[in-house]
Amino acid sequence: MNTQYDFDVVIVGAGVAGLIMAKQILEDAGNFRVLVLEAGGERSKSFEGHREYLKNFFEALIKIPNSPYPAEFYAPHPNELETKLLNKNDPAAELQYVLQNGPQPFRTTYTRSLGGTVQHWLGTCLRLRPSDLKMRTTYGRGLDWPLTYEELMPYYRKAEFEIGVAGDVDEQKLDGFKFEDGYVYPMEGIPKSYVDSELERRLNGHTFTYAGTTQKPRVTASPQGRNGIPNPKYKDENKNQYVPLGAVGRGDLGLRCEGNSSCVPICPAQAKYTPVKTLNKIDIPEYADRFSILYNSVATKLHIEKESGNIESLEYKKYGRGSISTKQVTAKVYILAAHAVENAKLLLNSSCKNDLIGRNLMDHPFVLTWGLSDWNAGTFRGPAVTSTITSLCDLPTRKDLSACRIEISNWGWNWATGSPYAEVDEFLGQGLHGQKLREALKNNISRQIEFNFLTEQLPDKDNRVTIDENFRDELELPRPKLHYQLGEYERAGLIEAKKVSDQIFKSAGVTDCTKYDKKDPGYFEFGQSNAVFYGAGHIGGTHIMGLNANDSVVDKDQRSHDHRNLFAIGSGSFPTMGTSNPTLTIAALSFRSAEAVLRQLKQANPWN
Template identity: 40%
Template sequence: MNGTAAAWDADRRRYDAIIVGAGWSGSLIAERLGAKGWQVLVLEAGNGGDETWEGHLDAVRTFHSAVAKVPNSPYRRNTAAPSPDVLDLAPVRDPEPGKPEFTANGYLVQQGALPYGTDYLRALGGTGMHWLGAVPRMHADDFGTDTDYGYGRDWPIGAEDLQRHYAEAERAMGVAGDADEQRKLGVVTDPDYVYPMHGIPQSHIDDYCQKRVGGHEIHDEVAGETYTINITGLPQARNSTPDPRYAGGAGYRPKGAVGLANYGERCVGNASCVPICPVQARSTPLRIQAGFSGSVTVATRSVVTRVLRGRGAYVRGVEYRTYGDPATPVSRSYTAEADVVVLAAHAIENARLLLFSELANGSDQVGRNLMDHPTMVAWGLTAEADGNIGPFRGPGHTSGWEEFRFGDARGTRAPFRIEIGNWGWGWANGAPMSNVATALGVGGDAAGEVRDKGIFGPELRRFLGSTIGRQLQLQCAVEQAADPENRVTIDPRKHRDAMGNPRPVIAYDLDEHTRKGVYAAYLVAGRIFAEMGAQNRTDFRPVGGLPPLGHFVYPTDDSVDGEVHLAYHGAGHGAGTHVMGADRSTSVVDSHQRTHDHPNLYAVGCGSMPSIGTSNPTVTMAALALRSAERIHQDLAELHGAVLPRPRTQKTEVPA
């Protein structure tokens, strides 16, 4: 990249394309269009800084000093361009029956029955700065769940249409994986394909699980089916060992760190992929930005407030505001014009912008069908005799059980993917720190008195070594189908942020099919623990009247109480607010992510996905972005007649 530009440098200029948002989608499209020579302006609402090595190290230190090491913890709070944070949500003690069991005190206004527990990051690089780097492709069955299983929405395209773009995305992001395993799953169809890099080594925990229960039968009561489970490695956008067979023997050269010349490493096992990889082995969109051509201008601290209407159905550009100090959002307004406008600001932000601009909503679907992967996190202690299994080492998860993702059981309950967690009970319980607290007995009891039980010294050390060293966490990501009532709206008269932009108002719930999937996952996780001789410690019953966030009571037939306490976490997979479809009366964008209503307005990202299967959605989003980039290039070429711009060879510096 050529450094970031100041907002006023872009004021009242005309570009070939304006891209709103510098995350994965925006960066990939900007890079492609820039390579073709088009003049591109990328407007990023949040701050930059992490593209420099000093900025990156500062973020690492901020992460180290955070008590709650949540996904947004390395990044400064920004009132001018606020981000939702998982810290914004709190459960309600002794909730009234039928009333929400949570409060939300952050950027998102939450009015649904259940909490939308997913965050994102408004900063240069977007949420791609704190993602895990899990990049499993979607399965062909995931694209037509309505036709095949009777739930959710179908895509206007299928997995076959995306194979080429998936491969491109995997090159651009730098993916390590085992293509044979993925072919066996049926998600990679090219018989000759290999990933750019060899798979990231599977953890000792994976190995332990496979030795204990590999090939065993696990019964899923809810689906009434029995599955033989075996672990499958996870493709990851993380530097590994390049595969010399890649691209027909051409090989692959991994990309190193951004902001420090000649520095780059394979994953060294920092075990903090979310939220930050200290050595930048985990890929971020900054890598893509580092390859921007001279015709791409990036302006940070430029908050797009609305898309401007042009002649007829066309849009002419955007209005945006810029600010100095993120803590005191005094802002000025600017405009920029372009032949094509691309919204790539996150599913919720795209919907917010479209709604406030009063555009693209002929179908009344803008903001609707908000999705996530509600994740049931189960925790257990492996057998004492088996000793230390080595938690809190390596990437967040390196293998999973994929068997529950596919097949006819989807008609009965939502499918789920079981991630075998490598980071102990961190997500569920706040381990290992909370283990120290509860073993010591610090913090007081429910009445606030000093606890009477606890251990110190050698006993404490031995106890923690044993009980942390045996922690196994299973993260079951459940597919959530599109539901028009799960939606983003705005209410500018009541809810605005500090800069005056409308805040997203969220209504969210889980439907019966999804809840059934959560329940099935809860039972399956329990059976897996039992099968491997581990103690299942999963328990979502309220403690001292305090329910866990995402808590709900699910009615059952066979239990003594006739009900079971369940809970889910947000996965950070916000999707489905401007879903694609062939029919303009029921969808917002077409299969190229172009809005049906405006020929030169695109809305890209997970918001376009009609269903999200059980795959972490980033790689599918990236594939869609690359597919759209081809289409946008074609649009621009047609618009400019036969005269195509020549790619610039010389980079021009933009004054920062």
């Protein structure tokens, strides 16, 4: 054992990326010592803590993604309502932890506590498409990844096992994805909702036009990271069948998705994957002498050795009741897994030189459309989304406008209007009460159809995270400042959504009710049209991967070009976003990078 360093590896952030990395290093035969620093608290580690989160959700007036997860005073995180732009002379803008410099608001947030942002993920586990990884070559837009789909395939399998993905490989193949022969997901597909099936049936035989092309609406069930029925044909690396992992602290619960209809922000059953399930595989007596996780510990600065550029130590602040102490830790390898904004904040605060740090901030900006069906859709049942219309994910039109994936809401207009609250207010305002109120609500809510058009945002160097010395958080760290806007490419894609929606609604017997409010922070105009965009909670870019320090921050192993014992992992490494939710790819990249970290640890001189 090398005692020259406090640890072999220090990982910043106990979310999906960091905990998979920790697990892979600990499980290696090399007996490596791992420290994980988590900025937030550890409530999600116990069943009681989870119940507390659930109570927060029930008792939150506005049930936004971060509503169950209160921010720590010393490790704040943003919420979806904090969209005020800094330059508008609004004092409230300065009170937001993440400073919004505009010109448009970045409407996506993240979560700083054990489990990270994945605590309130939807659970969709789509892989990226082969063409998503070579946008530049295929469509002359964005960037190519330094990795191919084929290189990622084995790591997607590991990620699908770790997360516990329920899905139908044959349906994914029809949708253009490639899999190894005989591969199946660990669990059989989560059933499509009644809304999905009815739309599919009603749209059968219909076509619609999109950016000058004619398309068929293809309703495809999404692979999902939530427990379903184990697939008897599945065999893991040790030829074992898949056994679902139940709730944290109560493994007998949560073995199947119960359909609680609150995946975002919290799965009461914990049938949906949470990174705490990965933590529980390594927080065991066997690793007790070489694995530590410290909560309420905020990494503040990397100290860089002048000549080599290697990281020689990491400074962090541990906060407790009324006390803050500054500490140093040394390791052979340092891994930043604090998600895209916090990774960038730490790199910038450490005076890392690469000008691309913080740049190419991306999301899946989306617009909503909504209407009333002339049939009973049985809304507000099941996971938020069980199927998407995938016809527009990968067309030649990607050379001109942003691709999009259309999520079919199982929760009526919940995201569009705040249903059912808004409807209760509306009908009360009309003077309805008693039986009439009850019937009006039934008649409206059960027929609510909503589509979420998630578009691909291209990397743009001017969309970026910087830090501002003039605004500091409670630990005196410069706060992150976001510079963000949608380009023409994304605006064109978002505006096309409404035209597609109008046609699909018509074919499916749905009357459009979409209204975009000029006063909404996400309101924008494009040509003669307008819409309101939202953030999908999918932060990408800020330390993109590429071939060298001139085009990127990290290499295909997510290792820094400039600091050879430093890795920055997660969706911050994505050079492009595709139209798939990022978590599965984040997990796959962690599995892949863990191999690179292990190779480096086993070298005679791990700094080369």
